[in-house]
Amino acid sequence: SQTIHQWPATLVQPVGSPLSLECTVEGTSNPNLYWYRQAAGRGLQLLFYSVGIGQISSEVPQNLSASRPQDRQFILSSKKLLLSDSGFYLCAWSLQDNSPLHFGNGTRLTVT
Amino acid sequence: RKEVEQDPGPFNVPEGATVAFNCTYSNSASQSFFWYRQDCRKEPKLLMSVYSSGNEDGRFTAQLNRASQYISLLIRDSKLSDSATYLCVVNIGEGNKLVFGAGTILRVKS
Numbered sequence: 757s758q759t760i761h762q763w764p765a766t767l768v769q770p771v772g773s774p775l776s777l778e779c780t781v782e783g784t785s786n787p788n789l790y791w792y793r794q795a796a797g798r799g800l801q802l803l804f805y806s807v808g809i810g811q812i813s814s815e816v817p818q819n820l821s822a823s824r825p826q827d828r829q830f831i832l833s834s835k836k837l838l839l840s841d842s843g844f845y846l847c848a849w850s851l852q853d854n855s856p857l858h859f860g861n862g863t864r865l866t867v868t
Numbered sequence: 869r870k871e872v873e874q875d876p877g878p879f880n881v882p883e884g885a886t887v888a889f890n891c892t893y894s895n896s897a898s899q900s901f902f903w904y905r906q907d908c909r910k911e912p913k914l915l916m917s918v919y920s921s922g923n924e925d926g927r928f929t930a931q932l933n934r935a936s937q938y939i940s941l942l943i944r945d946s947k948l949s950d951s952a953t954y955l956c957v958v959n960i961g962e963g964n965k966l967v968f969g970a971g972t973i974l975r976v977k978s
Contacts, residue, residue, distance in 0.1 A: 788964050799970035800912070800955070807963060846911055853964045854900040857957070859911040 758783035762847045762860030769867055775820075775834040777863050779847030782828065787849040789830040790857065791822055794844040806830060842867045869894050872958050874969035881976055885946045889972045891956030892938045900964070901932055901939045904955040906971065912955055915941075946976045 762779045769775060781787050791803040804822035805813045812822050819838050823831045830847060844864050848857040874891045881887050893901075901918035916923065918930040918939050929942040939958075943950055956969040 790966070792968075800968040802965070802967060805965050813965070844909075850964055850966070854959065855964060856900075856902050856914045856917060857904075857912075857966055858914070862911045864909075 758849070758858065760847065760849055760858060760860045762863060764863055765861060766864045767866070769837050769865065771839055771867055772836045775832070775837055775841070775865070777832040777845055777847075777865075779830045779832075779860055780828055781830075781849045784828070784849070784851070786827060787851065788855075789824060789828075790848040790850070791830065791832050792846045792848065794846065796843070800846065804830075804832070837867045839867050841865065871895065871960055871967045872956055872969040874954075874956050874972050876970055876972060878973035878975050881946055881974070883946060883948060883976055883978050885976075886942065886944050887946060887974065888940055888942045889954055889956075889974075890938050890940050891958075891969050892936075893956075893958040893960075894937070895958070895960045896934075896937060898937075898958045898960060900959045900966075901930075902957040902966075903928075903930055903939075903941045904957055904968075906953045906955055912968075915954070943974075946974075948976050948978060950974060951976045 759782045789806045792800045794800045802815045806824045820834050846862045847860040903915040904912040905915045906912040922931040927944045931940045953971040955971045
């Protein structure tokens with residue numbers, strides 16, 4: 757069966773520091789991969805979407821970037837965090853078109 | 869107009885009640901639709917997919933109205949454990965790019 761791993765679970769970082777969140781999927785090949793962010797009390801916002809290695813769609817202008825160095829690895833990064841980057845970051849995968857999302861446990865990021 | 873819209877609620881209902889949520893979407897080319905459930909401070913979990921003919925899973929019924937561009941979720945015989953935020957998810961016509969509504973809060977009380 758397929759599993760998704762996302763780490764760390766919680767993170768507290770100072771403003772201006774770098775960020776790297778990693779997500780890996782097991783048990784499937786060539787999944788679609790996603791990064792979402794949920795600010796406190798808000799809905800999920802799609803940040804990045806990838807259909808294959810090196811193929812990343814950025815959905816909103818922001819301080820973050822994503823990379824997919826391997827088929828089942830998706831990395832969210834920032835060179836310098838802002839206070840507004842605080843939130844609940846969720847990685848997800850799906851099979852190809854018309855398939856539901858399956859989420860990792862999420863990373864709760866607090867930028868201080 | 870937002871791509872996916874939901875009534876935020878909260879819906880406060882007694883145990884045993886029937887409650888219905890609607891969700892509207894703006895892209896007429898959307899092909900896939902889902903309902904997710906999210907508990908406080910947890911990741912969303914798939915509740916059910918929504919099929920064109922409507923579908924049922926126990927106490928939960930989902931329907932799709934393509935003409936009016938909305939989907940619905942009906943929960944019968946509400947349980948305390950149904951208390952959560954219910955999220956509507958729609959693909960917006962570009963592959964499997966999936967967009968969430970802001971969610972509807974349900975509180976079931978004894």
